[in-house]
Amino acid sequence: MADKLLHQIDSVLIVDDSPIQRSFAAELCQELGIELIYQANNGVEALALLDLLKMKPTIMMIDLEMPAMDGIELIQQLQELNYQIPLVIASSREESLISSVTSMTAALGQTLLGGLKKPLHLNQLVQILNRLEQPNHARPKDKLSPLVEQLTEQDLLLAISNREVVPYFQPKVDINTGMLKGVEALARWIHPELGIIPPDFFIPMAEQSDQIIRLLTLAIAEQSIAQCAIWNERSLQISCAINLSPRLLSSLSFFQEIAKLPPLHHVPNQQIIWEVTESSVVNNLGAALGTLARLRLKGFGLSIDDYGTGFSSMQQLARIPFTELKIDQSFVNGAHERNNLAIILQSAIEMANRLGMSTVAEGIETLEDWRLLQRFGCNIGQGYFIGRPMPAKDLFNWLKTHNQRLAEIKK
Numbered sequence: 388m389a390d391k392l393l394h395q396i397d398s399v400l401i402v403d404d405s406p407i408q409r410s411f412a413a414e415l416c417q418e419l420g421i422e423l424i425y426q427a428n429n430g431v432e433a434l435a436l437l438d439l440l441k442m443k444p445t446i447m448m449i450d451l452e453m454p455a456m457d458g459i460e461l462i463q464q465l466q467e468l469n470y471q472i473p474l475v476i477a478s479s480r481e482e483s484l485i486s487s488v489t490s491m492t493a494a495l496g497q498t499l500l501g502g503l504k505k506p507l508h509l510n511q512l513v514q515i516l517n518r519l520e521q522p523n524h525a526r527p528k529d530k531l532s533p534l535v536e537q538l539t540e541q542d543l544l545l546a547i548s549n550r551e552v553v554p555y556f557q558p559k560v561d562i563n564t565g566m567l568k569g570v571e572a573l574a575r576w577i578h579p580e581l582g583i584i585p586p587d588f589f590i591p592m593a594e595q596s597d598q599i600i601r602l603l604t605l606a607i608a609e610q611s612i613a614q615c616a617i618w619n620e621r622s623l624q625i626s627c628a629i630n631l632s633p634r635l636l637s638s639l640s641f642f643q644e645i646a647k648l649p650p651l652h653h654v655p656n657q658q659i660i661w662e663v664t665e666s667s668v669v670n671n672l673g674a675a676l677g678t679l680a681r682l683r684l685k686g687f688g689l690s691i692d693d694y695g696t697g698f699s700s701m702q703q704l705a706r707i708p709f710t711e712l713k714i715d716q717s718f719v720n721g722a723h724e725r726n727n728l729a730i731i732l733q734s735a736i737e738m739a740n741r742l743g744m745s746t747v748a749e750g751i752e753t754l755e756d757w758r759l760l761q762r763f764g765c766n767i768g769q770g771y772f773i774g775r776p777m778p779a780k781d782l783f784n785w786l787k788t789h790n791q792r793l794a795e796i797k798k
């Protein structure tokens with residue numbers, strides 16, 4: 388339930404200059420069964436208290452606007468003094484200010500549970516505090532066995548040639564009708580002893596070397612396109628999106644290698660969409676443009692991945708022949724309850740649609756976000772709400788269950 392802590396929290400330090408706000412926050416914490424509640428009037432007091440306490444508080448809740456030392460300086464001081472206490476930022480100031488401080492906090496390397504706009508609500512506080520025991524729960528990387536950490540580039544190379552690196556497929560569906568439109572191929576390393584290793588671990592490793600990332604991408608592309616051919620034969624005509632690493636965009640021979648794969652498998656080029664991240668294109672525009680334009684000339688779809696994370700303007704991107712805009716999950720996930728995200732989302736969708744691009748929202752996890760995107764005129768949705776990445780053999784089964792849900796998700 389929304390108003391229960393998943394795990395006991397022993398103590399909290401609330402730093403706020405307003406006695407009323409402080410005691411309100413303390414009441415909420417009490418209600419949640421937190422036994423030790425310390426309070427400080429401002430940053431200076433908080434640091435003095437921390438210095439005195441043998442057992443540091445489990446978490447700290449910090450207001451931003453305070454006389455003498457504001458919340459931002461306090462967080463910087465905590466960093467300098469090497470305190471690692473999970474933080475919650477609570478402020479009555481605007482969401483954009485709170486979110487820039489949360490970004491700063493994360494960039495400093497401090498553990499941040501989240502930012503809250505005052506007045507505080509019990510269930511929002513619970514949601515944030517429940518992140519404590521499971522930081523980054525969405526990222527399986529944290530649970531990797533230490534043996535995985537010991538794998539080397541050589542192991543990866545061997546795995547690629549042994550076909551242990553395979554694509555999983557995540558559905559992309561029409562956001563109004565719920566119909567399956569395509570899939571995105573996402574690499575998984577199926578290690579014979581260690582199990583499924585996620586791409587967050589081995590893609591950065593592959594990207595250390597032109598040769599490895601080239602072989603990995605070709606292996607994923609080849610298997611995905613072969614799979615597309617099988618689906619076509621079974622009358623499932625869907626697009627398949629494949630991720631390209633920025634390193635590959637400047638290579639002429641790489642372009643030739645991927646361009647010949649679809650004809651080899653009798654799959655029309657139009658069915659394949661190459662995804663490149665926004666930042667990778669903008670950071671080496673000169674080199675990337677040639678490859679992108681030639682892929683487009685051949686009829687492939689081209690998608691801007693992780694849109695919104697790369698600080699580029701839509702004007703810059705409009706000069707590149709993209710057919711699709713994929714809005715990063717950080718703007719999608721939770722948008723229905725964060726007005727600022729929703730505004731960015733809506734304007735990105737409108738602009739892309741006006742430029743003739745198809746819009747994809749990734750990371751949809753709830754019906755509420757799904758409905759919001761329908762209202763904003765987004766074309767395609769992708770996310771755990773619809774389906775997780777899965778091995779090719781599971782797609783037809785998924786489709787059966789999904790078709791039974793269509794009535795619920797249709798506009």
Ligand code: C2E
Nearest residue numbers: 525573574586587590607630631632750751752770771772
């Ligand atoms: P990406 O291209 O942005 O892929 C989307 C990621 O979001 C996938 O993570 C997917 O499983 C995850 N995701 C999808 N829906 C949801 C949702 O509703 N909630 C949450 N929390 N996450 C969701 P995955 O599979 O772990 O891949 C991570 C990244 O690794 C990819 O991000 C991509 O950048 C990279 N990657 C994966 N496969 C390849 C590949 O074959 N080549 C290259 N160059 N990069 C790849």
Ligand code: CA
Nearest residue numbers: 571630662692
């Ligand atoms: Ca992608």
Ligand code: CA
Nearest residue numbers: 692693713749
């Ligand atoms: Ca993405």
